[in-house]
Amino acid sequence: MSDKKFTNKLAETSSPxxxxxxxxxxxxxxxxxEALTKAKQEDKPIIVSIGYSACHWCHVMxxxxxENEDIAAIMNAHFVCIKVDREERPDVDQVYMEAVHAMGLQxxxxxxVFLLPDQRPFYGGTYFPPKGWAQLCNQIGRVFKEQRAELxxxxxxxxxxxxxxxxxxxxxxxxxxxxxxAQLNQMFAKHAENFDLVKGGNNRAxxxxxxxxxxxxxxxxxxxxNTKATNHALNTLDQMAWGGIYDQIGGGFTRYSTDMDxxxxxxxxxxxDNGQLVTLYCEAYQKTQNPLYKNTIYQTIDWLxxxxxxxxxxFYSALDADSEGEEGKFYLWTMEEFEQILGLDAxxxxxxxxxxxxxxxxxxxxxxxxxxxxxxxxxxxxxxEELDDIVQSAHIRLMAVRDQRVRPGLDDKILAxxxxxxxxxxxxxxxxxxxxxxxxxxxxxxxxxxxxxxxDDGQLFRTHKNGKSTIDGYLEDYTSVxxxxxxxxxxxxxxxxxxxxxxxTEIAVDQFYDNADGFFFFTSSKSEKLIARKKEIFDxxxxxxxxxxxxxxxxxxxxLDKEVWVEMAKDMTNRMDRILNLAPxxxxxxxxxxxxxxxxxxxxxIVGDKPQEEVQKLAKHYIPNKVVAGxxxxxxxxxxxxxxxxxxxxxxxxxxxxxxxxQLPVNSIDALIEQIRLSESQ
Numbered sequence: 001m002s003d004k005k006f007t008n009k010l011a012e013t014s015s016p017x018x019x020x021x022x023x024x025x026x027x028x029x030x031x032x033x034e035a036l037t038k039a040k041q042e043d044k045p046i047i048v049s050i051g052y053s054a055c056h057w058c059h060v061m062x063x064x065x066x067e068n069e070d071i072a073a074i075m076n077a078h079f080v081c082i083k084v085d086r087e088e089r090p091d092v093d094q095v096y097m098e099a100v101h102a103m104g105l106q107x108x109x110x111x112x113v114f115l116l117p118d119q120r121p122f123y124g125g126t127y128f129p130p131k132g133w134a135q136l137c138n139q140i141g142r143v144f145k146e147q148r149a150e151l152x153x154x155x156x157x158x159x160x161x162x163x164x165x166x167x168x169x170x171x172x173x174x175x176x177x178x179x180x181x182a183q184l185n186q187m188f189a190k191h192a193e194n195f196d197l198v199k200g201g202n203n204r205a206x207x208x209x210x211x212x213x214x215x216x217x218x219x220x221x222x223x224x225x226n227t228k229a230t231n232h233a234l235n236t237l238d239q240m241a242w243g244g245i246y247d248q249i250g251g252g253f254t255r256y257s258t259d260m261d262x263x264x265x266x267x268x269x270x271x272x273d274n275g276q277l278v279t280l281y282c283e284a285y286q287k288t289q290n291p292l293y294k295n296t297i298y299q300t301i302d303w304l305x306x307x308x309x310x311x312x313x314x315f316y317s318a319l320d321a322d323s324e325g326e327e328g329k330f331y332l333w334t335m336e337e338f339e340q341i342l343g344l345d346a347x348x349x350x351x352x353x354x355x356x357x358x359x360x361x362x363x364x365x366x367x368x369x370x371x372x373x374x375x376x377x378x379x380x381x382x383x384x385e386e387l388d389d390i391v392q393s394a395h396i397r398l399m400a401v402r403d404q405r406v407r408p409g410l411d412d413k414i415l416a417x418x419x420x421x422x423x424x425x426x427x428x429x430x431x432x433x434x435x436x437x438x439x440x441x442x443x444x445x446x447x448x449x450x451x452x453x454x455x456d457d458g459q460l461f462r463t464h465k466n467g468k469s470t471i472d473g474y475l476e477d478y479t480s481v482x483x484x485x486x487x488x489x490x491x492x493x494x495x496x497x498x499x500x501x502x503x504x505t506e507i508a509v510d511q512f513y514d515n516a517d518g519f520f521f522f523t524s525s526k527s528e529k530l531i532a533r534k535k536e537i538f539d540x541x542x543x544x545x546x547x548x549x550x551x552x553x554x555x556x557x558x559x560l561d562k563e564v565w566v567e568m569a570k571d572m573t574n575r576m577d578r579i580l581n582l583a584p585x586x587x588x589x590x591x592x593x594x595x596x597x598x599x600x601x602x603x604x605x606i607v608g609d610k611p612q613e614e615v616q617k618l619a620k621h622y623i624p625n626k627v628v629a630g631x632x633x634x635x636x637x638x639x640x641x642x643x644x645x646x647x648x649x650x651x652x653x654x655x656x657x658x659x660x661x662x663q664l665p666v667n668s669i670d671a672l673i674e675q676i677r678l679s680e681s682q
Contacts (some may be wrong), residue, residue, distance in 0.1 A: 009034075010083055014465040016411045017053040021062060027073035027148035028083045031092055039080040039117040045144050045151075047075060047114040047137075050084040050093050052269035053317040053411040054255075054326055057127045058110045071134045078141030079114075086111070087317060087415060088463050090474060091523050094164065094534050100124045102161040114140055119531050159342060159572040162532040167517035170537065172575045174518060179573075179594045181224050187591050188229050189583035194585065199261050200236030206266070207257040209240055211276035212543045212589040218283055219595045219624045223680070230287070237284050241296045242369035244360075248353060249367060249398050251299030252307075253277050254521035255321075263368055264360060267328040267408070268321040271308060271418040272542050274300055278425030282432050286622035292372070293327045297429050303420065305441060310412070312657040313448035314464060315419050320409035330408050330582065332364045333398075341397050349394050352376060414464040416453050416473055419445060420480030421542070431619035439491070446488050447483055450500055458503050459526075472527045475520050475536065478508040479548035486555055493611055493630040498559065505556055505565070508549065518571050519546050537576075543589030546572060551593050558601055558627050561640035573597055596625045600658035602676055606630035607645050608652030617669045623676060 003024040010024035013030050029035035031048070039046050049066075051058035055224035065071045075081050086109065096113040101122040106126070113124035128136060144151060166172065191213065196203040201210075215231040221230030231310045240246060243262030247255050253273050254265035278297055285293040308316045335355050339346040351368035360366045369376075423445050423515045430438035453469045460473035460481060484500040488494075510526040512577040518600055519535045522545060536544045550572045557565030576590045584591045605625055606614045611630035618628065631637050633647040646652045648665055654672040656663045658679060666672055 013466070014413070014470075015053075015085040015088055016129070016409070017087070018055060018083055020059075020409075021066060024066045025069045025076075026066050026081050027072075027076045028081050030238075031082050031084050031089060034219055035080055035082045036119065039115075039119075042080065043117055044080050045078070045117065045140065046080045046082055046119065048082045048084060048092070048096060048113050048115060049095065050086045050088050050111040050113075051109045052085060052318070054270065054320045055109050056268065056321045057108075059322060061110050061127055061133075064647050065128070065133045067521050068130060071130060074134055074137045074141070078144070080117075084372070085409075088413070088471060090131045090476065091530060093536070094522060094536065095530050095532050096121055096124065098532075098534065099158050099162060100126075112312070116151065116155050121158050122151045122154040132244060149329060153348060159531070162534075165517060166535045166537050167519060167575070170517075171578050172517070172537070174571060175574050175577060176185065177574060177577055179577075179598045181598055183581070183592070184220055184595050185224050185226065187218070187580060187594075188224075188226060191217070191588075191617075192228065192232070192583045195232055196260065197232070200232065200239040201262070203260075205258060206258045207245075207260065207262060208541055209245065209253055209256070209273060209277060210541060210588065212275075212539055212592065213281055213585070215283060216277075216592040216595070218590045218622070219592050222287075222622060222624060223595055223598065223652060230528070234284060234288065234290075237281065238292065238372070242371075243279075244366040244368040246296070247303070247531055248369065249331075249395055250300075250307075251303035253295075253300070264366065265328070266321060267331060267526060269319040271315055271317055271415075272421050274304065275418065275420075276542070277427045279423070279428050282425070282428035283622060283624070285432060286620065293392065294433070295509075297433075298435075301426065301429060301438060301441070305437070307410075309441070310414060310448075312414075312446035312452065314414035314452070315422050315445060316410060316412045317415055317418060318411040319407075320411070323406050323408045328366070328403070330405050331366070332360070333367060334363055334365065337401070338398075341401055345390055347392065348380065349587060403628065412465070414448075414453075415477070416449060416460055416462055416464075417477040417480040417542075419449055420477070420482070420484035423449070423484030424480075424487045427484070427491050428619075431491045431502040431597060431616055434616050441454030442488060443492075446485060446497060448511075451485075454504075455482075455501075458507055460504060460507075472524055473523050474524075475508065475512050475545035475549065476542065478504055478512070479545050479552050482508070482552045483548060486552065486559070489559075490628045491612065491615055491617075495639065498556075498639075501552075501556060504558060505552065509568075511566075513568075518568075518575055520549055536578075538586050547587065547589040547593060550590070551596070554593070554596065554601070555627050559602060559629060559639065559641060560594055569593070570597060576646065592624075599625070599680065599682075602626040602679070603626045603641060603657040604672070605641055605645050605655040605657075606652065607647045607655070609633070609647075611652075614652050614654075614669070619670070619678075621669075621673050623673075626676075 006023050006025045010018040010028045039304045061632050083091050097107045100107050108126040108308050108659040113121050115121050179213045194202045201207045217229040217233035220226050239262050244264045245257045252269050255268045255270055258264045278300055281297050321327050335350055338350050342349055348615045357367040377384050423442055426438050426442040453464055460477050461469035462471035462477055464475050482501045482504050485497045512520040522534050522536050538544055550569045553565040553569040573593050579587050580594055608614050629639055629641045631642055651667045653665050653667055656675050657667050663675055
């Protein structure tokens with residue numbers, strides 16, 4: 001029997017975020033038939049409060065308001081109170097976030113929205129201080145009883161906005177326009193208007209690591225020989241890897257930087273950020289062979305394996321910003337701790353990580369770097385190898401001490417889409433470095449996704465917890481897992497993974513695609529019906545699911561010779577033409593897909609005794625618009641790209657085709673790269 005004073009219905013759920021609120025005096029219910037029916041039967045307005053387990057201000061509002069018995073009494077008296085984990089139910093979050101935007105308010109989390117009993121929104125906001133929240137709840141409770149018609153009128157207006165199709169709202173229509181290199185350069189110019197030319201990123205705080213933006217800049221720099229785009233991307237990656245936003249001691253990126261210098265992090269660590277950032281740093285390493293990027297990739301994957309990997313092979317969602325009720329406490333250091341732990345190396349490491357009497361708050365330091373290892377080693381007359389040995393030894397000793405601290409809360413639910421993003425990053429890292437632990441993690445994760453998160457009839461689930469997979473997958477889940485499995489095929493050439501990606505794509509096209517406007521809904525036709533069925537068009541930290549689907553269709557359409565999928569990808573991207581010209585910074589992943597459509601995709605086939613080793617040699621080169629297939633000599637394959645392919649002269653043989661027109665086969669990676677570069681320059 002629980003010794004808690006209060007227990008509500010959230011105690012019956014598995015979501016770590018909902019469980020955090022299970023002992024609030026608020027009579028919380030999870031989103032579902034019970035709560036929605038209760039609101040209608042009792043004719044009460046609804047408070048839907050949306051957040052996630054690693055959200056700092058969600059915790060603050062809980063402590064200030066939802067644990068306050070007087071405020072809880074007001075909420076319970078006037079409302080049916082529903083808690084939503086936005087990571088489990090991004091469809092609910094999407095609808096009510098758009099409603100708050102329609103109200104002219106800034107969105108964010110916690111997201112608190114007031115609804116009529118039939119789920120239509122009439123008011124909302126984000127964080128409210130306790131006094132203001134109590135007053136607001138009392139006021140809305142009174143208005144609902146005495147002036148309900150006014151609330152109904154407001155709800156009608158917001159429903160008109162929610163009901164408008166995205167294609168109509170933003171003028172996205174079918175066209176036959178072809179993207180050009182010049183247009184891509186114009187998109188870059190729009191991005192560049194907001195560059196911070198010193199510290200990288202954009203010239204405002206907070207600063208979010210936006211992987212799709214910097215993947216686009218690397219692509220533009222490559223395609224148009226644009227050194228400004230390339231240099232800005234690389235400077236941003238340097239500054240992030242040196243900054244406090246990156247966990248210098250244990251690896252992994254935190255959610256964002258609160259300042260302009262990438263110094264003060266919002267300490268939560270999310271799987272989706274780190275999965276995409278591994279992919280980004282892999283591409284940057286292909287361009288530069290910068291050891292900083294390699295170290296960042298290795299350390300981040302080590303953190304993933306150590307702190308976010310379930311024994312089943314799935315990856316957990318997040319680490320909290322707080323421990324012991326204090327933001328960032330787990331990650332902070334004093335100079336005295338360094339001196340006690342590191343002994344003779346302390347002075348050097350204090351300077352290396354810029355510790356003071358308190359570089360953040362008195363007595364509290366966030367380790368960060370200000371210069372490259374090359375510069376630091378030169379100043380201190382050290383060999384780079386010697387400096388690296390000192391740093392690695394310090395990390396081992398510091399981690400041993402940090403591991404004894406009270407850890408941040410772990411959100412141990414496993415989300416299909418976020419796992420797909422990390423799977424793709426692991427595949428890129430293995431292709432680059434041939435590190436066995438990377439492919440072991442990738443294969444284990446892929447097996448988990450396919451065996452535990454796909455139903456017998458091929459449907460993908462969203463979330464897995466306590467041995468159960470639940471909630472229908474969203475378009476984000478399908479696209480991310482499809483891309484992850486497609487990437488895994490292209491480094492292992494195990495056709496099994498490609499066939500699963502194909503089946504998931506067929507389901508997505510069947511259940512999510514809207515023939516009326518050429519885009520995909522976020523929810524399946526078989527999913528719960530909300531007050532509006534939305535499409536995700538704009539990129540955020542995670543690219544829009546439609547942009548990811550366009551790229552997935554392009555890759556799989558070429559690999560599987562499904563021209564209808566290639567044309568679907570082109571049509572979707574062409575429809576985005578207006579926004580790509582007006583506001584490319586809001587659709588950066590679309591911008592990169594548009595770049596891929598400015599010239600044909602390189603179709604590369606490898607035939608050799610060890611094709612996986614050859615693809616690792618290929619990965620040393622930055623080729624952002626390609627698909628790769630491979631097999632051993634004499635092997636039978638159902639892939640059209642592999643038909644009639646043989647090894648010539650008993651040597652590894654490389655075939656390069658564009659739009660099904662093939663060049664002469666060659667026997668070396670160097671000759672293949674020369675063919676590709678010549679084609680790219682035309």
